[in-house]
Amino acid sequence: MDELLLSIRELTTQYITEDSVVHAVNGISLELKTGGSVGLVGESGAGKTTTAYSIMGLLPKLTGKITGGSIIFQGKDLTKIPEDEMRKIRGNQISMIFQDPMTSLNPILTVGDQIAEVLEIHGTATKEEAIAKAGDMLEMVGIPRERMHEYPHQFSGGMKQRVIIAIALACNPKLLIADEPTTALDVTIQAQVLRMIKELKAKLNTSLILISHNLGVVAQVCENVAIMYAGRIVEYGPLRQVFEAPMHPYTEGLLNSIPRIELDKTRLSPIRGMMPDPSVVPPGCIFRPRCPYAEQECAVRAPRITEKSGRNVMCLMHEGIIANKMRVDHA
Amino acid sequence: MEQQMTSANLPVSGISTDRKRKSAFQEFWRRFRKNKLAVAGLAVVVLYILMAIFADLFYSYDFITQNQISNAFAKPLTRAEVDDGNTTVQHLYILGADNFGRDILGRIIHGARVSMVIGFTTIAFACIVGSALGAIAGYYGGKIESVIMRGTDILLAIPNILFALAIVAALGPSFQNLLLAIGITSIPAFVRLMRASVLTVKNQEFVEAARALGARDFRIIVRHIMPNCMAPIIVQATLGIAQSILSATSLSFLGLGIQPPSPEWGNMLSDARSYISYAPHTLLFPGLAIMTVILAYNLIGDGLRDALDPKLKR
Amino acid sequence: MIRYIARRLLMIIPVLIGVTFIVFSLTYISPGDPARMILPQDATDADIAHMRHLMGLDESFLMQYVHFLFGFKSPSEDSSFSYKGLLALDLGRSYVSNRPVFKTILERFPNTALLSLFALVLSVLLSIPAGIISATHQYSPSDMVVSVLSLLGLSMPAFWLGMILIWIFSVKLRIFPSLANPNNLKSLVLPVITLATMNTAVQARMTRSSMLEIIRQDYIRTARAKGLDEKKVIRKHALNNALIPVVTVIGLQVGQLLVGAVLTETVFSYPGIGTIMVDAIQRKDTPQILASVVFVAIVFALVNLVVDIVYAFIDPRIKAQYEGMTKGK
């Protein structure tokens, strides 16, 4: 099964408020095959979650707006279809898992009801069947089915995240978007949940977009990785290649910033400076002020996506406009 | 000792420029000003305060308490002769006259004085006492807290005007007793609010940081906790003034507040009640006066809430 | 659950003791001397002292409070000076009518309860939908209308509103009578509207802000992500959670209704507990005032008890909090 499931082209999403326009996502393109997986990596404010909300059609109504590009899912452009149709896709063909399991479940409904609800909405079951299936789903995520009559506050954080995964996978979706699914969890629980996601993904042949700031988490689960910076995908490619030999200075900086247990580093080499203000878009390369390799040309010419041996990178060094000063073996 | 004085008096923010400190207020003002209704409310309140202060410039107190029976129930905009001491003069009743022929506008203007005084004094009292009790309860907890909070529960168990009613009934209707009654019944709201915000702020790490630095309780409460609890208290004070004015007029309406012939809005309405059918203007204008001022305070309260809400910041 | 209710019941006892103590203290310090009020103008000091003894007024403050709670047996043959105490719902007789005070209260209370109940139902029916529409259509014209109306309602003194309604509907249009009595439903329309206005305003504002708060919660986003349509998101996920604080407010509003009833009943000359109180205060009828205030406070406390219990039924977290506590012991 190598067919294209999702194809995002030049997606641009903005938050428009009285005072300013926040350019959250600036023309990103991304493709995902059926059964494939891609990790979206970046720091806060990189536009990862906005990308997910754009796909789900869950942008805040009053402020968030897709201002350009398309999201083609199984031949349909999700940015164009009416809300009614989008609703039939949401939770059914595309599901999402959120960061904070503590607040993502309705406190006054039992977990069983909350799982059964999604089955009822999408007409896959009668009430009784839905409840029975909800029990199956709980068991699938490793929770005894008897606990379906309990309320969220009776579950630990890790257990709640399992319930949320059960909700997301109940309708056997084609695409699962996991937004920092383990960030709020402890390491040992994270390991449990990650393994479960991986196993269920393989079992159900679901495609996965995993959003995380943790490079290790993405490395555990995804085949491909997209590195996001200031609303752009600055580097994309097979995960191992990207992490072993980053082509974009930001990816390199990111890898140099994190302490790693496999390496005995005595000193880290952080990226200098801060993420730019997303309401101001300067000309040239957005990473230039923080880039150790930047030249004058970078201030005026915006880099384009360059394809190189199956990988995409957005940097003038790879367009051949300025000299490539990066050492390939960064580690 | 001297050493202690000099360093204790050293303002922490002495280093920061005044420009920046002002900007915190400017920031607040910028947000408040966006809310046009709140600004209108503020304008109305300022107007009423000016009216209260300069009431004698418009109508002398003697004049508006003096009966002019011949002009009873004069309609608005009637020009009539009134007895001014020894002479008779022509007088324009802008909003008409009441059952004793007294000028309604004059009485409303003088009534503003009574209402403003009641609103400010009762709430100032309740705010100081209530916030202090609430802060102590929230900060120290334990037995002190239980005592304060049980006391508050008891006060809250008697619906507020009813409690004021009981106080006035026991002590007799007078201006002081009215202030006392409304002041006391306004306390619990401040206690609860202050305690709740102190509990929230107390557990913030910056308070723990101050303690780790070796700051004393007094400094922690005054410098760190209180300033961060003020927003809801300011909002409550504003809404409290509205509530206080409403309670005072209600009690006066029942004949338990300000006693005639003092000009007071509730009183005026109490008199007007008997003449609804043939002098509705005696009913209409004092009521409108109450409503506008209470509305104004409520609008300011809402505006303050939005402008001070930390959740909306950033 | 039964334990929870029992615990809540126990918790209102100190509150009631406090309330009765405060009200009793207030009458104790009040300057008028009941003995002098009962006796004719020309009574001598000795007569008054004797009467004070007969009424139990010569005893210590604490003793009098004990009498107030548990009853007083007068040394006089005139049984009207004796009473069985608050616990037996007997606080003696009115100085004015010479009837047992609680008899009057219990006779009139159903009238007040009827009025308040109508007002409560009306305000709930109006305010909750209004608050929801307002919150779910934030910044829309309907939100503006609800916000402005609720602000006006909040700012209008009930007694003034009542009189304005009388002027329009009784005097001008002659649709409804200006005097209300419990046997004539039509006469209750104006007082019910008068009484309900403030509550409706408060509840609508509360529902709106509670709803706006809930709509921002993560689990609402989860519900949307399931593909639920907006109406169901509101009905099934947002509403129940948003109503939890609203229920508390409604409980507190009952107190406001009882207060409002005093004013409304006065305006419409309605024979309820409010008019009893106002009459009693004007005539310095101490036992009657005392009994009325204590009675209302007890009713208020019981209503809030019921609200707390309802609360625990709606919100499983509260129930669990309590069950967890008992399990530990």
Add this chain to the structure above:
Amino acid sequence: MHELSGAEPILQVKNLKKYFHTPRGELHAVDDVSFEIQEGRTLGVVGESGCGKTTTGRAILRLIEPTSGSILFDGMDITSMDKHRLRMIREKMQIIFQDPYSSLDPRMTVSGIIAEPLIIHRRVSGKKELARRVQKLMEMVELEDRLSSAYPHELDGGRRQRIGIARALALEPKFIVCDEPVSSLDVSVQAQILNLMQDLQDQLGLTYMFVTHDMAVVKHISDEIAVMYLGQIIEKSPAKELFRHQYHPYSRALISAIPKIEAAGADTATILKGEIGSPIEPKPGCRFAPRCDYCIGKCLSENPPLKAVGPERYAACWRAEEM
């Protein structure tokens, strides 16, 4: 006095306990913890949520009153100190907090926050000197001078954490409890702050107790690491050694659970069964036993003490030698 003898521990914690009363029973947040830290070194305290690492840090500064046990700082017993002497000792011991958003008073300016310790302890005698000292501190943590009159909410997380560090350094302490100081920061900023903290330690000879849940961070910054589980230290070891070999099954699982970048796709994690137990009235026996694959009968009845299992290595496991 002790500066000359480097082997002398600056902090000694003996049998520290902190129990909280809860409606469900006694919560053993910290249960008999002992350790010491040598001057100028960093002890990393690591564990998952609810393991008692934060409580330990706060109890050492007596921000939380310990239930029992003793804390010796520079040879002085802190646990028995009265309020006055405690305030004095706090000049020498400071804390840096996790959340740079809630640890700074939102109504104070940057310079006001940094100046506060100097004012409380009357370290300066005039406005000018105060301003100079604040400026120097800001320089030390690489905060731009122009920010001195800014409010915390106007700044990003990294800069806020620098303010917190400057405030802690103002009184020239010897020892700092760092409570998850980089956990809420983005990776690039996290690296900047970690480097800053290391530089300051070198310059000023600081001793750190570094509390965190992040294994990679703790390995990077610590000389020695104590692993905590349900209120107890279950393994203690020089930092690098710990990652080569673990004597306690929990440490082993913890380390194997860290998602590694190198091992992309290859899932090597040892998955622990179940979840962390309840610290409320713990059952006798090893606290980790219910989740442990190596559990034997003895583990269920007797709680293993922390004992030496190698040079500078300690573990609290009956089967440590077999591991």
